[in-house]
Amino acid sequence: MTALSADPAATPPQTAKLVNLPNALTVLRLAMVPVFAVLLLQDHGSDEAGRWWATLVFGLAIITDRYDGMIARRTGQVTEFGKLADPIADKALTGTALIGLSVLMLLPWWVTLTILVREVGVTLLRFWVIRHGVIASSRGGKLKTVVQSLAIAMYILPLTGLLATARWWVMAFAVLLTVVTGLDYVYRALSLRRTSARAMRAAAARRAAGPTGTSGTRRDTAA
Incomplete structure (x- = not known):
């Protein structure tokens, strides 16, 4: 001991x-x-x-x-x-x-729904691939967070004039980053499920079992 x-x-x-x-x-x-x-x-x-x-x-x-x-x-x-x-x-x-x-x-509701659907979707994807690994935050994802936070803060502030117009463009950029990084996360999640060590072991086990998983038994019987 x-x-x-x-x-x-x-x-x-x-x-x-x-x-x-x-x-x-x-x-x-x-x-x-x-x-x-x-x-x-x-x-x-x-x-x-x-x-x-x-x-x-x-x-x-x-x-x-x-x-x-x-x-x-x-x-x-x-x-x-x-x-x-x-x-x-x-x-x-x-x-x-x-x-x-x-x-x-x-703020238009379509902007709110677009961002929330992306955030909830990414959270669900994290749970979906958790057994295969963790997807690290990308530079695009980090930039999205910064721009999104800035855009939200600008909309919370009672701005007028040029700044009120500028915040629309900042939010538009945030929405674009939200969609692009969301699609990138989907791609990386699918790739992780295909290429992780867990997926490789499962694929190797399926190949070893043969097309039906009972091929070895049939060969023994035929012999």
């Missing part, structure tokens, strides 16, 4: 504590969502001060999203709770912002 426990390969990996800074930032971001919604929808969006405060809360929530994952990876504090709660917090914040803006008639 002593020899086994001394073997590094036999020692079970240490698990991160549930209560840690990255998880606290994720929970904080979730808690910000209803606060953000109240500020955005105050007086049906006509309260300019409320929308400025809503932008501030949205920006702070985006900052926590930037740092919770980075801190968790660098300090070895990745937990199952964090893996589950982080994307939920992201979708809750983005979804609340988009739906709120469409309810206030500041």
Whole structure:
């Protein structure tokens, strides 16, 4: 027993504590969502001060999203709770912002639906390929997140004139990136399911079994 426990390969990996800074930032971001919604929808969006405060809360929530994952990876504090709660917090914040803006008639519903369908679809794809591996975020995906956050923030702000026109183009670019990166994720998910080690083992097992899986038995009988 002593020899086994001394073997590094036999020692079970240490698990991160549930209560840690990255998880606290994720929970904080979730808690910000209803606060953000109240500020955005105050007086049906006509309260300019409320929308400025809503932008501030949205920006702070985006900052926590930037740092919770980075801190968790660098300090070895990745937990199952964090893996589950982080994307939920992201979708809750983005979804609340988009739906709120469409309810206030500041953003067309087709934009909101396009982005939400992509985000939900990518989440479902992650679950679909989870046994084969994890698809790393692409540069396009990271750019999409930045541009999308900027566009949403610009729509939350009570902008007028040239800036109000500029935010339309920023959102149009965000929608384009949303669609392109979504299609790229579908392609990479399908490729992963075909080329992962798990898929290769399954394919090898099917080839070894023959066309019907009982060819060896038939040959033995014929002999």
